[in-house]
Amino acid sequence: MPTAGQHGITEHSDGRFGYVPVQTRSDRFTSVNVADFGPVTGREAVWKLSPVKKFTDLTTGALDGSQYPVESISVAGVSVAWVGRGDSRIGSAGAPEERASANAWSSFEKALAITISGEEAKEITVTRAQLGSGPRGAHTIIEAKPFSRAILILSNTGEARLTENVEIILGESANLTVVSLQEWGDTAVHLTNHFATIGRDARLKHVVVTLGGSIVRVNPSVRLSGAGSDTELLGLYFADAGQHLEQQVFVNHAAPNSRSRVTYKGALQGQGARTVWIGDVLIGRDAAGTDSYEQNRNLVLTEGTRADSIPNLEIETGDIKGAGHASATGRFDDEQLFYLQSRGITEDEARRLVVRGFLSEIVQQIGSPVLEERLQAAIEAELTESTPA
Template sequence: MPTSEQHGIKEHSDGRFGFVPVQTRNDRFTSVDVADFAPVTGREAVWKLSPVKKFTDLTAGVLDGSVYPIESTDVAGVDVAWVNRDDSRVGAAGAPEERAAANAWSSFERALAITISGEEAKEVTLTRSQLGAGPRAAHTIIEAKPFSRATIILENTGEARLSENVEIILGESANLTVVSLQEWGDTAVHLTNHFASVGRDARLKHVVVSLGGSIVRVNPSVRLAGEGSDTDLLGLYFADAGQHLEQQVFVHHDAPNSRSRVTYKGALQGQGARTVWIGDVLIGRNAAGTDSYEQNRNLVLTEGTRADSIPNLEIETGDIKGAGHASATGRFDDEQLFYLQSRGITEDEALQSRGITEDEARRLVVRGFLSEIVQQIGSPALEDRLQLAIEAELLGTEEK
């Protein structure tokens, strides 16, 4: 959005347009009212890499904001309840920067609130599988009380057309892992924004796993608001033919001595498979002692795919420990495949002598490539399940 002046930069005297471009990532316009956003055209910075014509019902249409069925494991120290829009936590972690999120915010009737307390570690899985084919809105709040510890798994299955916002609030010294698992049906469309505020000495691990769905767009935004706050943002995605999997990540270091690591890895196979990753890191003026690094890696398995990878880094203070970013997209290493085919990695001497097929070698490379993310989740049962899901993707089966 244009503004009249930013960081001392003013409109050109001959421009007659009355604005200059936004100069820093944190200065983007935000609003919880969909009427404050112009209709989506696809030319906007946040939409230019998205197939916007395929989900105009979520950006411009009327959304069903009623409560929906949800399954949740019952664990002591974790309360799951529907709360009204006037709950004090609504809006505590962030606000929409684009129309789809604002439409969801304007439309939801009640928010699903997950409240975590107690210092003992706990794990809860919440599953949505009956959202239906109509356009929907949703709002979720995850609050980790001071010194609490938990892993929250948000599991999405079935068919849906959903725009939603998820707010994540960490109190002092809380330790929270949030896993957003997209195993939607083949025609599902899911647009979601995750807003997180991390308090003093708190630690957030945020994991995005996108395997199913037709169009999936998960955008995490984390503000390291307290001194000593820490976040790991991890992502794993596997795009098949015709799938569009997108993630726009933003980390805002807004307090001293904060740390962030962003690691997203994806694989693409099949005609028209498309992935988009945009990583923004802003180290603010008050964030002395920041330690930050972001990276995105993409492995192209077949012809006819496209991976967009755009890392961005802004630094407003020179007093930092370190900051960097990296991006890479490529195909298989022929020498690596040859070595695996000729040598094998099994203890069976007979198989070692004959090696393995090219397809087997390719599967080994992809499993090793993506396992770096899976192994950091911290939930053994989920990690095992995801390894099987990746294998199913590689075999080209419908089972995930």
């Protein structure tokens, strides 16, 4: 969206337009009201790489914002409950930058609130599996109280047409891992924006794992708002024929001595498999002592696939520890395959070993042994299905 002027840039002297382009990632227009956004055309910066015609019901149509079935096991120090739109935490972590997100915000009746307290380590899984085939909007709040510690797994299965917002709020010195696990059915469409704000000396590990669904778009936006705050954003995705898997990541360093690491890795196989990764990092003028690095790696397994990878870095202060970004997309390393085959391993098995090793870097950092084992098996199943008999 245009604005009246930024960084000393003003409108051209001919005066015909009255606007200049947005110059800083954090200055994008936001609103919780869907009516404030124009129709989605696919030419917008946030939609230009997305198949927008395939989910117009989520961007322009009416959404079912009612409560839905949720499964979870009771864990000490964790509360899972539905709260009204007047809950004070709603809107404290961020606001929509695009129409699908705003449509969900305008439509939900109650928000699912997951509240974590207590210094003892704990793990909880919240599962959604019965969202139906109609267009739906939803809202989730995740609050980690000061000094709390937990691993939270958000598991998504079955069929759905869903647009939603997830707010993640970390109090002082909280340590939280959030795993967003997409194992949707073959026709599912899922558009979700995760907004996180991290307090003083708090640490968020945010993991996105996408293995299922027709169109899945998970966009994490993290604001490091407290001094000494830390975030690690990890992503793993495996796109099969016809799948569109997208991630747009934004890390906003707004406080001094903050740290971020972003690592997303994906594999693509089959005709029409498509992945999109956009990584934006903004180091603000008040973020002295920032230490930041982002990277994206894609492994192309077959012909007919496409991987878009776009890292961006903005720095508004020279007083930083370090900042950088990297991106790479490529096929199998022939030398690795040759080495394995020279040891008596078949070509198909060698390829599976290379892919497992490539993606295991992400799986092994989750911190939940049971989930890590299950994901390794899921990756193996993906590779086995694609290997000729």
